[in-house]
Amino acid sequence: MQGLSMMKQQQLSSLLVAVAAVLLLGLAGAAHGGGRKKLIVSRSEDEPCKKMTVYYHDILYSGNNTANATSAAVTKPAAALSLSHWKNGTFFGLLVVFDDLVTEEQALSSEPVARAQGFYFYDKKEQYNAWMAFSLVFNSTAYTGTLNLMGADLMYEKTRDISVVGGTGDFFMSRGVATLSLVAYEGTVYFRLKMDIKLYECYVAA
Known part of the structure; x- marks a missing residue:
């Protein structure tokens, strides 16, 4: 017993x-998003496992737009190094932190799909050039989670690529490329970027 x-x-x-x-x-x-997931790796640059186009809106704080501003400079340009190549200089050394709206369509008033949260800084003395790092934070019926992006924003080029280096939620461990292009701006206070995002490593439900 x-x-x-x-x-x-x-x-x-x-x-x-x-x-x-x-x-x-x-x-x-x-x-990391629930349930088992399997990795899909694209075999061709022309065949991403997931793609989307969104629009990024940046409204820089100018001193009198507190209600609407979504970004703010947290340093001053290095005056001695920011040459007068442009009317307002090149802003070399200026660091901007942002919490910007990302929409599905071009209009600022269109349906929001995410927030872009991070920073960019101007890193070239002779002309406009920036480096940026941020997360796209999704919280909608279509997607939840984040995509993390970083890289050189070569502003003198019509289009430029930055890296998608990871993600969470619906974008768990995703990697790929985001192609940026400037589609509108108002002086130095507002600009809108078109972001064509192509993911080449995706985790999907098993």
Whole structure:
């Protein structure tokens, strides 16, 4: 009887361990979007596993647009190094932090799809040039999670690419390229970028 009781205790312990393992695996899956996922890697530049086009709106704080501003300069340009190549200089050394609206259509008033949260700074003395790093934070019926982007914004080029280096949620561990192009601006206070995002590594539900 005692041996039988010990056997039952061992079986119960094994069952509890198995249940705990299943629960832990389930929690791990939920932590990166829920459920098991498999990796898809594109074989061709022309065949991304996921793509989208969105519009990024930046409204720089100018001193009198507190209600509408979505970005702000947190440093001053290095005056001695920011040459007068342009009327307003090149802003070399200026760092801007932003929490910008990202929309599905071009109009600022169109349906929001994400927020772009991060920073950019001007890093060239002779002409406008910037480097940026930010997250697209999605919270809609279409997508949840983040995409993390970074790279050189070569502003003198009509289009420029920056890297998609990772993500969370619906974009768990995604990698790819975002092609940026300037489609509108108003002086130095507002600009709108078109962002063509192509992902070449995607995790999808298994």
